[in-house]
Amino acid sequence: MSAETFIILLYILILASYLGFELINKVPPTLHTPLMSGSNAISGITIVGAIIACNELGYLSVSKWLGMAALILATINVVGGYAVTDRMLKMFKKK
Amino acid sequence: MNIIIQLSYLIASILFIVGIKMLGRTKTARKGNMVSSVGMFIAILATVIQVEAISLVDILICIVIGSAIGLIIAQKVQMTKIPEMVALFNGFGGLASLAVALSDFWLNTQERGVAVDNITGISVALSILIGGITFTGSLIAFMKLSGSISGRAIVFTGQHLINLILLILSIGITVFALTDFSNPNYMIILGVLALVLGVLVVIPIGGADMPVVISLLNSYSGMAACATGFVLNNNVLIVSGALVGASGIILTQIMCKAMNRSLMNVLLGGFGQTSAAGGGQADGPQITVKEVGVEEAAQIFDSVSSLIIVPGYGMAVAHAQHVIRELSELCEKKGVNVRFAIHPVAGRMPGHMNVLLAEANISYDKLIEMDEINDDFANTDLVFVVGANDVVNPAAKTNPSSPIFGMPVLNVEKAQTVIVSKRSMGKGYAGIENELFGADNCLMLFGDAKQTITKLVGEIKEL
Numbered sequence: 001m002s003a004e005t006f007i008i009l010l011y012i013l014i015l016a017s018y019l020g021f022e023l024i025n026k027v028p029p030t031l032h033t034p035l036m037s038g039s040n041a042i043s044g045i046t047i048v049g050a051i052i053a054c055n056e057l058g059y060l061s062v063s064k065w066l067g068m069a070a071l072i073l074a075t076i077n078v079v080g081g082y083a084v085t086d087r088m089l090k091m092f093k094k095k
Numbered sequence: 096m097n098i099i100i101q102l103s104y105l106i107a108s109i110l111f112i113v114g115i116k117m118l119g120r121t122k123t124a125r126k127g128n129m130v131s132s133v134g135m136f137i138a139i140l141a142t143v144i145q146v147e148a149i150s151l152v153d154i155l156i157c158i159v160i161g162s163a164i165g166l167i168i169a170q171k172v173q174m175t176k177i178p179e180m181v182a183l184f185n186g187f188g189g190l191a192s193l194a195v196a197l198s199d200f201w202l203n204t205q206e207r208g209v210a211v212d213n214i215t216g217i218s219v220a221l222s223i224l225i226g227g228i229t230f231t232g233s234l235i236a237f238m239k240l241s242g243s244i245s246g247r248a249i250v251f252t253g254q255h256l257i258n259l260i261l262l263i264l265s266i267g268i269t270v271f272a273l274t275d276f277s278n279p280n281y282m283i284i285l286g287v288l289a290l291v292l293g294v295l296v297v298i299p300i301g302g303a304d305m306p307v308v309i310s311l312l313n314s315y316s317g318m319a320a321c322a323t324g325f326v327l328n329n330n331v332l333i334v335s336g337a338l339v340g341a342s343g344i345i346l347t348q349i350m351c352k353a354m355n356r357s358l359m360n361v362l363l364g365g366f367g368q369t370s371a372a373g374g375g376q377a378d379g380p381q382i383t384v385k386e387v388g389v390e391e392a393a394q395i396f397d398s399v400s401s402l403i404i405v406p407g408y409g410m411a412v413a414h415a416q417h418v419i420r421e422l423s424e425l426c427e428k429k430g431v432n433v434r435f436a437i438h439p440v441a442g443r444m445p446g447h448m449n450v451l452l453a454e455a456n457i458s459y460d461k462l463i464e465m466d467e468i469n470d471d472f473a474n475t476d477l478v479f480v481v482g483a484n485d486v487v488n489p490a491a492k493t494n495p496s497s498p499i500f501g502m503p504v505l506n507v508e509k510a511q512t513v514i515v516s517k518r519s520m521g522k523g524y525a526g527i528e529n530e531l532f533g534a535d536n537c538l539m540l541f542g543d544a545k546q547t548i549t550k551l552v553g554e555i556k557e558l
Contacts, residue, residue, distance in 0.1 A: 001214045001328060009325055009333055016334040019112060020341025027119040029439055029464055032346060032446030036313055037181050038118050038128050039342045042111055043188045043316040045135070045335040048104075048142045049195040049327050054154050055146040056202055063202035068157050070194035073187040075161020076168070081184055082132040083169035084177070088450050089125040095458040 034088045041081025047074035103141030104331035110134025111335050115342070121459060138331055174454045175411045178444040182236040182309055185316045189229025192319035193289075196222030196326045197282060204276050211276045218325035220269040220285055226319040227289025228296065233312050235297040236305060240443060246302030248364050254299055255363065261292050299364025303408075303485075306444045307350045307361045314343020346445050353439035355491075355502040382533035384520070387540050389547060392514055393554035395538075396422075399476035399512075401432045403468065405505055406448055407441050409482020409518070413544035416455035419481065421552050423457065435461055436468045436478075436505050438486035469506050478510040481544050482517070488529045497527060513537040516544045 027035055053067025111134045117127025139158075146154060172180045200219045203209045211219070238244045265288045272281035300308055317339025324332030351358050387395075396402070404423065410416060423433045435452060442448045449462055472478065480487055483505075490497040491504040507513050508531050515532060517539060531537055540547055 001212055001325075003214075005328060006214050006325075009328070009330070012330055012333050013321060013337050016108075016337035017341045020115075020338040021345060023112070023115050023119065023338070024342040024345040028121070029349075029437070029446055030449045030459055030462060031119065031121060031124055032349075033177060033181075033444055033450045034124060034128070034446070035115075035118050035342070036310065036346060036445065037177070037184075038131060039115065039339045040181055040184050040188070040313055040316065042115075042131060042135070042335050043185075043313070043320050043339040044191070045111075045138065045332055046188060046192045046195055046320045046323050047135075048138050049199075049323050049329065049332060050157075050191055051139070051142045051146065051154055052327065053195050053198040053202075054157065055150045056198075056206075061202070061206055063198040063206060064153075066194045066198035066201065068153060070191040070198065071154065071157040072161040072164075073194070074191035075158050076165040077184045077188040077191065078135055078165070079162040080165030080169045080180075082128060082135070083166055084172060084180060085128045086125065087169060088174070088177070088453070089128060091450070091453040091456075092121055092124065092459050093453070093456070094121075094460050 034085050037081055038085040041078055044074050044077035047078055050074045100141045103137050107134040107138035107331050108334040174451055179237050179240045182233045185312045186230045186233030188316040189226045189319050192323045193223050193226030196323050199326055216273055218322050221322040223286050224289045225315055227286055228293040229312055229315040229319055231290045231293030232297045235294055236308050239302055248301040249298040258295050261288055304361050306440055309444050310343050310346040314340050382528055384532045384539045387538035389550045389554055392540050393551055396555050397558045401475045402426055402477045403434050403436050403475050405436045405480045405483050407483025411451050415544035415548055416451050418548045420455045420457050425555055434463050437462050438465050472506040473509040475510045478507045478513045480515040484529055487531055490530050508534050514540050516540045
């Protein structure tokens, strides 16, 4: 990775972190659990990397197997995370 | 082609941001979760279309397996078990990030024989370290919460020294790895060190500190994804990882503040062990409590015009939330003003109590945060405490020698009458006596919360 690319990625990291702080600071405590499981699902974004890692060489390749294991784990994280968050939020009702 | 993929990632990132923003308001929260899942779908689709046709089958099989497992867990899990489930998913996310980084590293150094530059190498090491700690740390949190290992803090001498040595070793290994990337053993050793560290870091932390630990591990899983983004030079991983990392840190801070503890104090662990000894000496006179029977309690409920219910984790353990809804509806029908006071660390993760009460079909506008309701206790007729202990202990305000001194608590003792539903005189998590139980206006309603409240509801109906 070139130094220029690294700096750009660093910019992205810092700005996104700041945005994250700003976004979450105002969330009412009532929503903290769904927020956490919802953001937990987002952290499953590593699924993108897992798909790319699966796309390599044949079945004798260690990296392919690592990629496939990662893909299953990340998919559980993503699908389970979104599904359970939806299940919780469905219950939040005002009478 | 590449530009389309990059643009899709950009759209996905925007949808994540908008989704999180919408998750912050009760009205839009559900839609926000959907917006964010659409973002995820776009990111996945944009990645899948670029793979070779020959790998497509493998990828789809893995996705189908993962989706099935994820959906089953999400449908089956009980709301009391949400903290365990979030911990487990966190762990999976962390391990996935570790595996992706290691896979990419292996592909380049071992299978293609390409040299890896220092920035990428350090990113791989960070992914492995954070991902590994997240994985085993989350597993331990999961086991503590589900009760398969003791929830007590496990402490031994030299614990922190060992952790420190392991961390220094990890950094040392990374430096060695930088000198010779063709040798994958360094990264594998680093992975093992990270897994061991994850276990050691979480075992000294007691069960009731789990809200903090889960928030922090949530943050770690984001940081691991972020580090993997640096390995793969992938923007969407960095943006989403950073968002999650930041949100986890914020929630961690909120939890620590609610317990009047510093993050360091929680992480060093052992809380409840030392304090139990200290509290024992400070006790002095035994607290004498006044018991109340179900019939008498029913008469008190019948005579009041304002009621605040204070739920704690004990309510969830007894599965008493549905019968509490019955009780609150019954009282409302009699014209009583019923509200719920929610302490920020009630339950086993931030906001857990709200989810449990929402599941029991209790309107969310009845759930009042501590800061908003604390002044109202003084002009309330009756407070009903169910399965909460340390969060209603006045010693936190009055007794400087108490281990929980300084922790913000609910001012329940200011109410006219307090009834506490409790299984026995067992101590709270902090292992200390609760002065509230000995107060003149406090009555103890002993027994399993679900059974006693069911009887109570029956009695009130007959009045």
